[in-house]
Amino acid sequence: MAGVTIRDLRKAYGATEVMHGVDLDIKDGEFVVFVGPSGCGKSTLLRMIAGLEDITSGTVSIGDDVVNEVAPSKRGVAMVFQTYALYPHMTVFQNLAFGLKQAKTPQDEINRRVNAAADVLQITDYLERSPRNLSGGQRQRVAIGRAIVRDPEVFLFDEPLSNLDAALRVQTRLEIARLHERLQSTMIYVTHDQVEAMTLADKIVVLRAGKVEQVGSPIELYERPANSFVAQFIGSPKMNFFDGNDVINRTVDDAQFVGLRPEHMVVSDAANAIVSGKLELVENLGEYVLVHLVSPHGVEFIVKLETAPAVPKGEMIYFAPEKVERLHMFDRVSGLRLV
Amino acid sequence: MTDKQISDIKNRIAVIAAWIVACLFFFPIFWMVLTSFKTELQAISVPPKLFFKPTLENFALIQERTDYTKFAWNSIVTSVGGTGLALIIAIPAAYAMAFNSGRWTKDILMWMLSTKMLPAVGVLMPIYLLSQKFGLLDTKGVLVIIYALINLPIIMLILFNYFREIPKEILEASRMDGTSTFNEITQIVMPLAWGGIASTALLSIVLCWNEAFWSINLTASDAGTLPALVASFSSPEGLFWAKLSAVSTLACAPIVVFGWLCQKQLVQGLTFGAVK
Numbered sequence: 001m002a003g004v005t006i007r008d009l010r011k012a013y014g015a016t017e018v019m020h021g022v023d024l025d026i027k028d029g030e031f032v033v034f035v036g037p038s039g040c041g042k043s044t045l046l047r048m049i050a051g052l053e054d055i056t057s058g059t060v061s062i063g064d065d066v067v068n069e070v071a072p073s074k075r076g077v078a079m080v081f082q083t084y085a086l087y088p089h090m091t092v093f094q095n096l097a098f099g100l101k102q103a104k105t106p107q108d109e110i111n112r113r114v115n116a117a118a119d120v121l122q123i124t125d126y127l128e129r130s131p132r133n134l135s136g137g138q139r140q141r142v143a144i145g146r147a148i149v150r151d152p153e154v155f156l157f158d159e160p161l162s163n164l165d166a167a168l169r170v171q172t173r174l175e176i177a178r179l180h181e182r183l184q185s186t187m188i189y190v191t192h193d194q195v196e197a198m199t200l201a202d203k204i205v206v207l208r209a210g211k212v213e214q215v216g217s218p219i220e221l222y223e224r225p226a227n228s229f230v231a232q233f234i235g236s237p238k239m240n241f242f243d244g245n246d247v248i249n250r251t252v253d254d255a256q257f258v259g260l261r262p263e264h265m266v267v268s269d270a271a272n273a274i275v276s277g278k279l280e281l282v283e284n285l286g287e288y289v290l291v292h293l294v295s296p297h298g299v300e301f302i303v304k305l306e307t308a309p310a311v312p313k314g315e316m317i318y319f320a321p322e323k324v325e326r327l328h329m330f331d332r333v334s335g336l337r338l339v
Numbered sequence: 340m341t342d343k344q345i346s347d348i349k350n351r352i353a354v355i356a357a358w359i360v361a362c363l364f365f366f367p368i369f370w371m372v373l374t375s376f377k378t379e380l381q382a383i384s385v386p387p388k389l390f391f392k393p394t395l396e397n398f399a400l401i402q403e404r405t406d407y408t409k410f411a412w413n414s415i416v417t418s419v420g421g422t423g424l425a426l427i428i429a430i431p432a433a434y435a436m437a438f439n440s441g442r443w444t445k446d447i448l449m450w451m452l453s454t455k456m457l458p459a460v461g462v463l464m465p466i467y468l469l470s471q472k473f474g475l476l477d478t479k480g481v482l483v484i485i486y487a488l489i490n491l492p493i494i495m496l497i498l499f500n501y502f503r504e505i506p507k508e509i510l511e512a513s514r515m516d517g518t519s520t521f522n523e524i525t526q527i528v529m530p531l532a533w534g535g536i537a538s539t540a541l542l543s544i545v546l547c548w549n550e551a552f553w554s555i556n557l558t559a560s561d562a563g564t565l566p567a568l569v570a571s572f573s574s575p576e577g578l579f580w581a582k583l584s585a586v587s588t589l590a591c592a593p594i595v596v597f598g599w600l601c602q603k604q605l606v607q608g609l610t611f612g613a614v615k
Contacts, residue, residue: 050515052514052515071514071517072514073514073515073516073517073518074517077515078515079511079515081508081511081512083506083508085506085508085509085511085512086509086512087509087512087513087527088509088531089530089531098513099515099516099517102516102517102518102519102522103517146512146516150516
């Protein structure tokens, strides 16, 4: 097993640079999630670690070795693709055994490892079927199995759940978490879904436009986002921002703005409030309600409450932060969090 | 009239039109086969006879005067050999172009295809002289090489289009699994594009079989193919329609039967895998 170290990693297509010098340390056995909006470079970064994408400059090291020029199969990594990428003309068994065959592993060793992996993933009954005859969830297990049999130092997952339906996604997410617990291998996981990121990760790497915005544990990112981008990307519904015009009972510098998560706002009276808004719409989700409001200066925001406020539409409601620590201040120009 | 009735009528007209066109195309072949069973006198009678007492004398005469089976065997060897050689070159080339395509890939393909637009007679002299120098005139070998070369552009283009339909991730997965380029082609790409390769091969065999220009010019009695046999019946003795029809029928029959058996694959090849 091994960690991954990335130093000043850059990627350019012709004159266009898409990764702008990424530095990252991934410890042995850590579960790291790359998250960010589409086009942020998270998949490119993963593919550079896998060796499927050339490195323009900088280094990728797995364990103690720089692997920039090492073939994908010799890096000790295994990848699970979004589209599963199973070999459609082979049976499940052959799919799992293919990599071992290429490495000229003895047949009884192949049998042993394939059966062990199939056991872990509960796909033993399907070994003789072809991928065509499997459901999406079963195919995904085979794809994970293909990674497991190679006994890699680092597992790479490229949006592995995005082709599954919602129920299966939750189940497979749990299975991946269990797998990590069991194997204790380093895992790098790419997703645009912040729920997956929050639930799976030991460490989240938030990327935007080819740059790392913040690296930290899920709770750090949630409680102390480094900037307004991370603040809005992590958490759902996303964090509300207000500038000085909308903040009442408190002065906010023109160069700053306030961030407050929907779940950290409580109804209050005008004297203790920090913001107010006209009630626009209430979405009742049973367990909680999402209240959509518009501030006097036209900023739309959402508040998450246990029960719907007993006021008619168009009525002004006042809100205070649940705790004062829940109030985030950001710099207007740089977007950076102000301590 | 309702819209449904109008569209029904339109459909019917289209079907009738298609039948008329099909019959127009088929008529010469039908007439050729018919004439091959006539005597020479019946063949040139005016008005042409549709009903007559069929005779096999033309076929008997052909087998007597020439060795049909030898020409047919030459046709088989050169078509299959030429196609095989072309595939051996085209598969790795199309693989390289489909999966490592660069800025000029399309232009290179177009350039290769453009060689098909040149008249073959333009290179007759050099190829004839080269064949002569290498002692290849009237050998099956020279036809195998020429057939492979003239069909290479079209085979490349079709295979390129088939290969491009293979999801890139599957090849990436195989690279993660440590596959060599050779294994990637033989164990991943070829099995996945098998239908495409087979239909391309069928198409190429048909094209080779029907090729006459190079066969007539580079071969004679030893390595001549069926088109050369047909040609030999047309010139020296004036026009003997019945015999000419009989030999043409014999030349066409195998490939028509073959094409009919492989119809489905051939259509797939011709549509370049566009409909999927």
